[in-house]
Amino acid sequence: MTSRDPKSIIRIARSSGGEVEAEPLDLGVRVRELRKAKDWTLEQAANQAGLARSTLSKIENGQMSPTYEALKKLAVGLEISVPQLFTPPQDSKVNGRLSVTKSDEGNSYATATYEHELLAETLTKKQMLPYRARVRARSMDEFEGWVRHDGEEFLYVLTGVIKLYTEFYEPIEMRRGDSAYYDATMGHNVVSVSAEDATILWVTSLV
Numbered sequence: 458m459t460s461r462d463p464k465s466i467i468r469i470a471r472s473s474g475g476e477v478e479a480e481p482l483d484l485g486v487r488v489r490e491l492r493k494a495k496d497w498t499l500e501q502a503a504n505q506a507g508l509a510r511s512t513l514s515k516i517e518n519g520q521m522s523p524t525y526e527a528l529k530k531l532a533v534g535l536e537i538s539v540p541q542l543f544t545p546p547q548d549s550k551v552n553g554r555l556s557v558t559k560s561d562e563g564n565s566y567a568t569a570t571y572e573h574e575l576l577a578e579t580l581t582k583k584q585m586l587p588y589r590a591r592v593r594a595r596s597m598d599e600f601e602g603w604v605r606h607d608g609e610e611f612l613y614v615l616t617g618v619i620k621l622y623t624e625f626y627e628p629i630e631m632r633r634g635d636s637a638y639y640d641a642t643m644g645h646n647v648v649s650v651s652a653e654d655a656t657i658l659w660v661t662s663l664v
Contacts, residue, residue: 485519487542491535492517506534556580563589570594570646586661592619592649603644608662610641617655622646 492502499517503510507530515521516531523531532539556577563574572591577583594600603624612621613636621629621637624644631637639645641661649655 483519484523484542485517488513488531488535489517491537491542495535502534506530508534554580570599584663586663588659588661589615590647590657590659592617592647592655592657594646594648595650596648597622597646599648600646604646605644606641606661608641610639610645610662611660612637612639612647613658615656615658617649617651617653619655619657620648620650622648 492499495502497505499510499513503513506513508527512521512523512527513531516523516527528539528542532542535542556579558576558578561574563576564578566573566575570593572593574589574591576587576589605624612631614631614633616633618630618632621631622645623629623639629637630650647657
């Protein structure tokens with residue numbers, strides 16, 4: 458088991474995926490992808506949109522620029538909004554991502570106040586960082602100050618009783634089944650107030 462600052466876990470996970478510049482959108486290709494996603498023929502899509510089949514074919518092949526009225530008809534026919542015609546889906550080539558972490562098989566990182574077990578570590582470029590934590594701290598005095606970082610965070614109590622301390626709110630006692638969602642840029646710390654170490658599920662957004 459390796460000792461590591463829990464705040465560094467978030468930084469490590471965030472640095473695992475780089476930013477990717479979006480390529481210019483080809484409207485014709487986008488319309489064709491939307492049509493095929495519905496398993497429609499040109500004829501079916503044209504009928505749904507109230508356009509001539511030849512018009513839709515020219516749009517898909519980049520042979521004509523549709524008017525705004527034609528764009529509105531296309532959007533209605535494809536059951537989307539006009540802006541969605543120009544917005545490619547995120548990670549459109551990834552249709553099924555799955556990571557299973559069996560009980561107690563996640564990598565653990567221990568500190569004086571928490572023991573974190575990282576979950577779904579095999580997935581890269583995650584939008585969320587899930588981890589299970591055993592809360593060792595019994596007092597705010599055990600922390601060197603507030604924990605704060607970018608993004609938002611969801612906390613769910615699995616066992617025991619905790620007290621959630623935040624920078625702008627009164628401390629909140631939470632028991633099994635209780636949850637909290639908060640802005641992680643606000644200082645926050647968790648201590649266990651039960652006889653045994655409490656365990657919680659934490660999910661942090663990676664922004």
